[in-house]
Amino acid sequence: MSSRLVIASLLVMALIACGKKREAPRAGDDAGKNVGNVIGDAGAGSAIPATDARIDPKEAVAQFDKACIAGDFEACRNLGVMYTEGIGVTADPRRATALFAQACNGGNLAACNHVALALAEGMGTEKDVAKAIELYTKACDGGYALACRNVGLMLRDGRGVPADLARAETLLGKACTGGAPFACTNAGDLDKALATKPGEAKDARYRQMLERYKQGCEAGDPSACRSIGISYLEGVGLPKSTGAGAVWLARACERDDVIACRVIGAMTLQGIGVKQDVARGRELLQRACDRKDAEACGVLKASGGSAGDSPAGAVRDAGPTNGPTASDAALPGATPRE
Known part of the structure; x- marks a missing residue:
């Protein structure tokens, strides 16, 4: 390999390392949505019909409040989301947590997940990790997959409780099979970490890692697609291949994974x-830079590009990256490596 490619490869690996971080528990898939999406997710049991973003947020608050008073616990939860996000009302964490607690007491498992997150982080209530785990577990046992993921992450990281990797693995696996794509990625990450531990069946761990990542990728988590790509680049659990890595990174970037766009751009x-x-490399780096990725902006600038080189809209709408070179086009087998 030429010295230029060695240096370039080191640059890419450095950019990969910049993107690694622990994920925090999630409130729910409706966090940060506009009012139309929140109402649209209200469900068949809610008194508020599905609609779009054109509805007046203040009117939505009034309707949710009325329905909540009438005993519609999904409306109480949605009203809590609006108080959390400050949609149609002034953001009020305490009011939001009280509404989530009301809905949770009424049997709304998604609301129990919200309360657990508030307790774990001390948002709108006193911090109480033990109670948070109790509510996460209640929601998880009831079939709310995101709660399984959240308590699994707490146990994996020892966040407020002693770390318990065995239980974390079980819960993340349950969340993955229960329909939480991000949990599949988390479970794959755990397999990848455990594969290096003494006494572990390395091959089996890497096989399971790949299976989890593929589940997450196919279910809609682009970071899972990226994780497969990075595993190929690093040669961890998969045969080392920059061509195969590029395929998966391109797939993740097409789904707006910022780190993947940064790495495939480089x-x-x-x-x-x-x-x-x-x-094309600059276009992909621009896409990541537009999303406030400092490393991508730095590489873009060093390459002679700038934020004004390509229209942001065109970059966001860009199609797939160039495919692997002819000599490396076929994906290597997924056989785990020692």
Whole structure:
């Protein structure tokens, strides 16, 4: 390998390392949505019909409040989301947590997950990790997959409780099979970490890692697609291949994974695993830079590009990256490696 490619490869690996971080528990898939989406997710049991973002947020608050008083616990939860996000009302964490607690007491498992998160973080209530785990577990046992993931992450990281990797693995696996794509990625990450531990069946761990990542990727978590790509680049659990890594990173970038866009952008810029295309590499780095990825902005600037080189809209709408080079086009087998 030429010295240029060695340096370029080191750059790509450094950019990968910049993207690794622990994920925090999630309140729910409706956090941060506009009012139309919140109402649209209200469900068949809610008194509020599905609609779009054109509804007046203050009117939505009034309708949710009325329905909540009438005993519609999903409306109470949705009203809590609006108080959390400050949609149609002034953000009020205490009011939000009280509404979530009301809905949870009425049997709304998603609301129990919200209360657990508030207790775990001390948002709108006193911090109480033990109670948070109790409510996460209640929601998880009732079939709310995201709660299984959240308590699994707390146990994995020892966040306020002693770490328990065995139980964390069980809960993350349950969340994954229960329909929480991010949990599949978390479970795969745990398999990847455990594979290096003494006494572990390394091959079996890596097989399960790949299975979990694929589940997450296919279910809609682009970071799972990215994790497969990075595993190929690093040669961890999979045969080392920049071409195969590029395929999965491109797939993740197409789904707006910022880290994947940063890494595949650098690879395309340098011609690592794909045909070199400086203009396309800059476009992909621009996409990540537009999303406030400092490392991508730095590489873009160093390459001679700038935030004004390509229209942001065109970058966001760009199609797939160039495919692997002809000599590396076929995906290697998924056989785990020692």
